Amino acid sequence: MTTTMTIAPFKNEPFTDFSIDTNIQEMQLALQKVKAELGRKYPLYIGSEEVYTEEQITSINPGNIDEVIGYVSKGSSDLAEKAMSVALGTFETWKKVTPTERADYLFRAAALMRERKHEFSAALILESGKNWAEADADTAEAIDFLEFYAREMIRLSETDIHQPLTKIDGDDNHISYIPLGVGIVISPFNFPLAIMAGTTVAGIVAGNCIILKPADNTPVIAAKFVQLMKEVGLPEGVLTFLPGDALEVGEYLVEHPKTRFISFTGSREVGCRIYERASKVQPGQIWLKRVIAEMGGKDGVVVDETADLDAAASGIVASAFGFQGQKCSAGSRAIIVDSVYEEVVEKVVHLTKQLQQGLPEENAAVGPVIDQKSYDKVMKYIEIGKEEGELLTGGSKADGNGYYIQPTIFTDVDSNARIMQEEIFGPVLAICKASNWEEAIRIYNNTDYGLTGAFFSQEEERIEYALGNMHCGNLYINKKCTGALVGVHPFGGFNMSGTDSKAGGYDYLLLFTQAKMTSRKTN
Known part of the structure; x- marks a missing residue:
């Protein structure tokens, strides 16, 4: 029999607080x-x-x-x-x-x-x-x-x-x-x-x-x-x-x-x-x-009419534009119930326009995509998006001696549109309207992928339904769909998101x- 040994319990490495001068x-x-x-x-x-x-x-x-x-x-x-x-x-x-x-x-x-x-x-x-x-x-x-x-x-x-x-x-x-x-x-x-x-x-x-x-x-x-x-x-x-x-x-x-x-x-x-x-x-x-x-994934954030709309908007922006959308967990889709659609969209656009873009070493919120190939791919999808939805912000190359693209938002996108179905891997968010929260979840599931998702609601019965019916490997309730922690959120997805x-x-x-x-x- 193997002898049991005692080791200290696992604790996640703390993040650095860059509001502190010494850390800066x-x-x-x-x-x-x-x-x-x-x-x-x-x-x-x-x-x-x-x-x-x-x-x-x-x-x-x-x-x-x-x-x-x-x-x-x-x-x-x-x-x-x-x-x-x-x-x-x-x-x-x-x-x-x-x-x-x-x-x-x-x-x-x-x-x-x-x-x-x-x-x-x-x-x-x-x-x-x-x-x-x-x-x-x-x-x-x-x-x-x-x-x-x-x-x-x-x-x-x-x-x-x-x-x-x-x-x-x-x-x-x-x-x-x-x-x-x-x-x-x-x-x-x-x-x-x-x-x-x-x-x-x-x-x-x-x-x-x-x-x-x-x-x-x-x-x-x-x-x-x-x-x-x-x-x-x-x-x-x-x-x-x-x-x-x-x-x-x-x-x-x-x-x-x-x-x-x-x-x-x-x-x-x-x-x-x-x-x-x-x-x-x-x-x-x-x-x-x-x-x-x-x-990879084509991850989405679902928002119903009972949600904390400020928290939902913040979660959508963080999920979509963190590291320029170059995360397999990135929330590149937002599906919002009709009755709060305009209000959430307004908040999302406002927060997105506040994002500073520039050199990563100067700690800008949004930096470049990784290379020319990625830049060309994202810009191609932006042109596709202009045919599939209404461009509310972004949509162009950003200033800088690198592969900079403006954080881009399209609204009124059909659930079957390419920018709602295909992984872009860049700072592009497609927003879709749903008549009710159940339809929103059906739209969320309408993809080949199944990696991460988020559901914003304050109705417990709806949350329980989402937990059982949103088909993804990592589902987050009332929080963004990125940022899995080792030992806390074991990470991996369904369908074409992998094994x-x-x-x-x-x-x-x-x-x-x-x-x-x-x-x-x-x-």
């Missing part, structure tokens, strides 16, 4: 420090090797496109094959390391990241275009994932606590959770520290080896995290850092016969392709690959393990 000064110093390191070259990490390649990914500041964040070496299929070979060899020893020892690497990494919290946040501000609060929350969430999954691995190792089995005379029976093998993590740009770190360490602490392919837009953040894990002594080969082309590196590893699982966060299109490619059994493959996918993996939840690590039952006759 500390962030400004961190920004200065990170800016002094701009333009550095970063290698690939494969086992004990630091590999500098001739071909590089150039990471630029989306808020100031003349500023290069860094140059990151770019992987190839040959290097991917080498990375797989190293990871397979390392797995044979790493899988035998005790869960407590594996967890300890995460605890140490969390402590070190906490010491350098503002530095990581400053890097996020410059590379991803987040404002101070969004960056601080991203870093806090990364720390939370490290702390939470470390504790979870220890808990899972205490088999009798996690899953007590029915006792029978003459048998000694136990369930243990063993690692799968080598996994591929393909992480997104929008939470380039939190999601990247969380999906990576979940696999590692469960005893797997990970090949990390970060988003092309934010590879420097990922490189800094990998360097942190090396600093805390994580054995070489447990974590491989391999940025590269989606096909030459990403798809090559997805299809590799030795890949045991793929953890992906990104677009529906790419996620579905990964799901399809991973399902094909390759020559020499002796397992079915596991796919853990989070593929509902519930990151930051108490069963998430099971996805990176396989359960082995052992039975011994005792008499």
Whole structure:
């Protein structure tokens, strides 16, 4: 029987209060420090090797496109094959390391990241275009994932606590959770520290080896995290850092016969392709690959006539325009009951026009979208929106030497319109009118996605109905539909939003393990 050990209960990392002068000064110093390191070259990490390649990914500041964040070496299929070979060899020893020892690497990494919290946040501000609060929350969430999954691995190792089995005379029976093998993590740009770190360490602490392919837009953040894990002594080969082309590196590893699982966060299109490619059994493959996918959403906020309308308007604006709408949880739809429609719309437009837009490093409320491709996509949807609804505010490029787009609101949009159905991933809000609260919920459910949603009402019977009938993985009552906290709001969605993996939840690590039952006759 596994010996039970006691660890401190999990507590979420607190957010920084930037109304305090000392915190402002500390962030400004961190920004200065990170800016002094701009333009550095970063290698690939494969086992004990630091590999500098001739071909590089150039990471630029989306808020100031003349500023290069860094140059990151770019992987190839040959290097991917080498990375797989190293990871397979390392797995044979790493899988035998005790869960407590594996967890300890995460605890140490969390402590070190906490010491350098503002530095990581400053890097996020410059590379991803987040404002101070969004960056601080991203870093806090990364720390939370490290702390939470470390504790979870220890808990899972205490088999009798996690899953007590029915006792029978003459048998000694136990369930243990063993690692799968080598996994591929393909992480997104929008939470380039939190999601990247969380999906990576979940696999590692469960005893797997990970090949990390970060988003092309934010590879420097990922490189800094990998360097942190090396600093805390994580054995070489447990974590491989391999940025590269989606096909030459990403798809090559997805299809590799030795890949045991793929953890992906990104677009529906790419996620579905990964799901399809991973399902094909390759020559020499002796397992079915596991796919853990989070593929976005078309999330909505529903407001009935009994709601606190000021709170609803605030929730709509925060959900729609936080990090420029570049969250899979972003509330890009608002569905409002007819009798309060005009009043809520007026409040939403007023709040939106108050949002300051500008450089993230100057802590503007709204910054740039991530790159030219994203900018072009969002502007295309804005043109579509002009045909599908009434433009009340925004709708144009915003000032600045970057990918700035005005926060944009369309009203009187049909529930089947493209801007009500398709994920835009930018600062665009479509507002639809419903005759009553039940129709509003039906409109909310009228989408291929099912990630997050919000319902504003003060009628308890309606709230109970919404809890049972709004079809999404994360539903919030009388609050915005973004901002899930690790351990508090396990995160994952239904339908085309992905596999509902519930990151930051108490069963998430099971996805990176396989359960082995052992039975011994005792008499």
